[in-house]
Amino acid sequence: MTSSEDQPQRKLAAVLQVDMAGYSRLMGDDEAGTLARLKILQQDLLYPTVKAFHGRIVKLMGDGLLVEYPSVVEAVACAVTIQQRMAQHNRDVADSEKIQFRVGINLSDVIIDGDDIYGDGVNICARLEGLAPTGGICISGTVYDALGNKLPLDFKSLGEQKVKNIAQPVRVYSVQLAAGAELPKPGEQIHSAESLTNSARKLKLQKWLLAVFLLVFTAVLALLSWLQPWQQKESSLNSEGIVATSPNKPSIAVLPFSNMSGDSEQEYFSDGISEDIITKISQLKNLAVIARNSSFTYKGSNTKVQDIGKDLGVRYVLEGSVRKVDDRVRITAQLIDSHSGHQLWAEKFDRKLTDVFAVQDEITDRITTALSVKLSVDEQTQVAKNSTNNFEAYDLFLKGQRASATMAKEGLDNAIGLYREAIRLDPGFARAYGSLAVTMERQTHLGYTDSPVEASERALKLAQKAVSIDPSSPQAQWALAYVYMRKKQFDDAIAALEKAIEVAPNYADGYGLLALIYNNLGQAEDALRLIKKGMELNPYYTYDYPYNLGRAYYTLKDYAKAAQQLENAIERNEAIFLPRLYLAASYVQLGRQDEAEWQITELEVLIPGSTISHWEKIVVIADEDLRKRLFNDLRAAGMAE
Secondary structure, three states: OOOOOOOOEEEEEEEEEEEEEOHHHHHHHOHHHHHHHHHHHHHHHHHHHHHHOOOEEEEEEOOEEEEEEOOHHHHHHHHHHHHHHHHHHHOOOOHHHOOEEEEEEEEEEEEEEOOEEEOHHHHHHHHHHHHOOOOOEEEEHHHHHHHOOOOOEEEEEEEEEOOOOOOOOEEEEEEEEOOOOOOOOOOOOOOOOOOOOOHHHOOOHHHHHHHHHHHHHHHHHHHHHHHOHHHHHHHHHHHHOOOOOOOOOOEEEEOOOEEOOOOHHHHHHHHHHHHHHHHHHOOOOOOEEOOHHHHHHHOOOOOOHHHHHHHHOOOEEEEEEEEEEOOEEEEEEEEEEOOOOOEEEEEEEEEEHHHHHHHHHHHHHHHHHHOOOOOOHHHHHHHHOOOOOOHHHHHHHHHHHHHHOOOOHHHHHHHHHHHHHHHHHOOOOHHHHHHHHHHHHHHHHOOOOOOHHHHHHHHHHHHHHHHHHOOOOHHHHHHHHHHHHHOOOHHHHHHHHHHHHHHOOOOHHHHHHHHHHHHHOOOHHHHHHHHHHHHHHOOOOOOHHHHHHHHHHHHOOOHHHHHHHHHHHHHHOOOOOHHHHHHHHHHHHOOOHHHHHHHHHHHHHHOOOOOHHHHHOOOOOOOHHHHHHHHHHHHHOOOOO
């Protein structure tokens, strides 16, 4: 879900990405042991070190982290410290069990969108991490220039490197601690010259002492929620009485089909096949279908089908593979009963690429037949309908989906070009119009266009075109709703989302966006009902879901439940902003004043200049009494005017 409350800002930041080297190999050799060792290292080393050097964890990415720093000195010192401690740790560890990290660091202008950061600077950081040797660090030329001689380091120039999706070559240096030298401890660096923002450090002493005390505790909770999403799901769902399956109809998860083409660049195609099957069967009211976000958490995993079924709360699992070579495609698929592990059916399809749509239809038909799912006449018509019958246009569309996923300017620009070419090849391709509309609206939202008003109007016309071509497409209706929401035309957005859900009753994204809108309108009961349905269909939900649940409970003045869900949201991503507003307000209402003040302290660190006037411009609440209550609670929590 995308919040209309988050307004993008730009700032200069040092960005660090750390990833585990050889993750797939280690997981293949010893999945349980690798996870256990990684858990300990994250808890005892990585998280505390990042926080000690004043890093803000932006997001957790499987086996790694993306971190933002106000200073290149702190970012590089943190990276060197991590690698030093890892080298020391690994001295007594068998080679087969050693866990090692790669680190990349870049300094550039980034775009802040809610709790996330985007832009070419972030993409460059990821490429630098990939260039780093195992146990090593690579920095960009901008970091090298800003760092100067502030730390006792040895640098090796790797020259200008051409990196993927970045137009200009990047100066790259490898970094290591100079022989016999020691890094200053956290807090000993001189921040005046190199700090990019100092306001975040101007905290009261009593608040700082509280932050130090709670730091490790917060990190441990966040780590556990990251490494064990299945445990998150169990606790949060049980607290709300939500289960992923319906006792009255069969339930299924479609896993991401394996790319067997021998070319990682073909990953978009195998993912697209899986997603389209999910889209088709999500339209069936007599079948419970797990959302794409949850089923795709098992991408590249060796998890047993029985465990997947238990984790997701489904009886049946569809898995398969795709091999695309020249103008041919081989698709295998099998439907498995997760309770017994028995295969209900399996089939191999060797076809021309242009026949891929027929294969998707056949797989859908096999599923409904095997599970005895009865389809209405309208459902039969809808499931049989393809968004396009032009394979070339379809292929361009899938590439566009992949390009837009990064949210970087270049990626969005590329996606727009791909969607437009797909529309040229098939002027009746409704989903391409819808995706083009959403991408252009996101460009506007992220500040990538010089004419935001004009771009937003074009996005609206494109979304309306998508719906006019195919009003029964849930994706087209969602696209229209998204644009309407960004324009604060909430009634129109609600109408579009209700149509999307009517067509596709398993459409988790539809429930999620609709819940967000109802929260913005102060209609908490509707938001509760919708977000719970979304959580049922998307058990591996992100922080957005408990955040919206917590907001609804705050509106209803059930502050204990609000605090519980908002804490859950922050545990899933400790770098997020908005849940802390409502959590601080809930703590005030519960009489937990110290905890309320701590959340305000965290906001001041995460968002320098976090004041009442700042948030009044950002927070969208249509109900004036609710809005007044929230900001009065924030004042009581200690937020400055």
